[in-house]
Amino acid sequence: MTREQFVENAKESLRIRPETAKRYAQARNAMLEEVNAAMAAEPGINALIGGNPLGMMCNNHRHHVEFISTVLQFGSFTLLAKILPWVYRTYRAHGFSFDYFPLELAAWKKAVENHITPADAAAEIVAVYDWMLKNHPLLITLSAAVPGEEVPYPELGDKRRMFGAQLLAGDYASCLEIAESVLAEDRGQERLYMGLIQPVMYEIGRLWEEDKISAAEEHLATSVVGRILAALYAKFAPAGANRGKAVVTSAPNEYHELGARVLADLLEADGWDVLFLGANTPAEELLGLLAKTEPRFVAISLTMPFGLDKVEDIISRIKADPKLGGVRVMVGGAAFNIDPELWRRIGADAWAENPRAAIEQATAW
Ligand code: B12
Known part of the structure; x- marks a missing residue:
């Protein structure tokens, strides 16, 4: 099944009533506590979470419950199907084993059964977890392929590569020089934003996702971009604010x-x-x-x-x-x-x- 078919499958197979979504949201904290405790007691948990601190796992569980709550509240199974491969890929890159997921999802399923009433509401949510569990092997496959998007201004490829490398090195002066050279081109401001900064920041995100750079390096890159934009702001042609x-x-x-x-x-x-x-x-x-x-x-x-x-x-x-x-x-x-x-x-x-x-x-x- 392709990524697109997976999204279609989610939209066709899953349904949730608004009152069921509310019940999930209300039971969030109780379920979170139960899942944290159940997973902490799981034999071999250290290996399953790649030797990371248990606090990181609990943090991820909080993200999980907030995310699923959003999916249910807005009935967006597109969101669910598009984000799940990212979850698998990112957790794996940060040391979690794929075997962690079926255990975690089963723990959530149990928590739903324990904390959500009436039974038909619990059953609706359990069906969503069963769908995720059933698709576990497919999610491993889908997580391997990083979705590529078309990058505008292909002619800026070399500048993007240099800019990205210098951002990660924290070299403000070199980055500013590259940014100024792009700004000097035709429709420079849009080229700078859409052709240089946005794609490079997306690439920085991918590198973080794949654990190839640390959160500190990503922060450094973001802060250099902020300083460059502040320095260049005065150079953007004023349009007269008449709209x-x-x-x-x-x-x-x-x-x-x-x-x-x-x-x-x-x-x-x-x-x-x-x-x-x-x-x-x-x-x-x-x-x-x-x-x-x-x-x-x-x-x-x-x-x-x-x-x-x-x-x-x-x-x-x-x-x-x-x-x-x-x-x-x-x-x-x-x-x-x-x-x-x-x-x-x-x-x-x-x-x-x-x-x-x-x-x-x-x-x-
Ligand atoms: C820098 C960054 C951060 C910085 C942000 C600092 C800052 N001052 O902005 C910090 C460190 C704070 C951060 C935190 C987190 N981040 Co972050 N971050 C990024 C990163 C690398 C770049 C973001 C960026 O600047 N993009 C460039 C801009 C120009 O693009 P854009 O935001 O898409 O905006 C464009 C359009 O979307 C649109 N647009 C945007 N807003 C609007 C509004 C309107 C009205 C309109 C019309 C259009 C529009 O126009 C913009 C220009 O074209 C992205 C990677 C990525 N793909 O974006 C990850 C990313 C967004 N982060 C991610 C994550 C997971 C997190 C955290 C949860 C990490 C964590 N574990 O704590 C937290 C969440 C914090 C929070 N509560 O918000 C994930 C999200 C994945 C997902 N599945 O949703 C990403 C995609 C990284 C990744 N590849 O995994 N992050």
Whole structure:
């Protein structure tokens, strides 16, 4: 079965009622405790988790319960089927054995049976775990192939390789030189963002995923990119801000901010008066700022799917507040790009896959 067929299979075979999803969410902590204890008591657990500390395993279990809760709440089995091969690949690269997964999934299944009532709700969720267990061999196969995406601006290949290597070496001066040379080309700002920085950051993510670089090296690369963007900001041609005001932010608890920043800068270059808030903006504070600044729209960036409920909450509060009646909501980022149906389910006015589509949408508004 291919990756695409696997996604189709998930969408066709799995169903969950909204009240069942709520029960799973309510039982999260109790199930997490049970699974942590059961797996810690598993004979040979040290080998199964590759000698990593038990705390790392427990942390992964927390991610699991948050992730499955999101999948069930939004009924997005596309999300489930697309992320599972990544989970297998990343855990394996960080030392976990593939044999850990059937044991872990069986422990979750048992926890569901112990903590979720009535029995028909538990049975619906057990069916999801059974589906994952049944597909364990396939997931091992699918996890071996890293999905490649088409990289724009192929002619920048050499510069990307050099930029990536210098980022990981923390060589700010060399990186700035490469970035400036790309900025000097035709449509330089877009080339810099979409042809150099974004693909190189995606590659840095893959290297981390495969345990070829550490989290510290990934942090170093991100921080050098941040310094370069700050240094180059003054060189971006001002467009005159005549289109209206826009607020761009990352969702609450969302620490990825570069995508939102790229969008903010490109909207600004297109003539929008942009207020860029950066990472992890609390809902309450965002709503306060929207009321005060009355933008034409707010663009919310989300990378990690477990933040979907927070974005949904913000949108419903914007829609319920008469003072914010004129503010439209656009969403984007990796979490929405994984499943292009999600933006409707959370009540957004629009989703855009990339800054260019976002600018088209903003212009249409
Ligand atoms: C740098 C980085 C971090 C940094 C972020 C720092 C910062 N200041 O931004 C830190 C260290 C904080 C981080 C943390 C984590 N990260 Co991280 N991170 C990355 C990395 C390597 C690069 C992100 C980036 O800058 N991308 C470049 C930007 C330009 O691309 P983009 O975000 O996709 O944005 C574009 C579009 O999506 C779109 N867009 C984005 N937002 C919006 C909004 C709107 C409205 C619109 C229209 C469009 C739009 O336009 C942008 C420009 O084209 C990615 C790899 C990757 N594939 O992205 C992993 C990655 C996203 N991280 C990942 C993970 C797992 C994590 C952690 C859970 C790790 C952990 N165990 O703690 C945490 C989660 C923290 C949290 N709660 O948010 C995984 C996610 C995998 C998944 N299955 O979902 C990735 C993919 C790495 C990987 N290959 O495994 N991370």
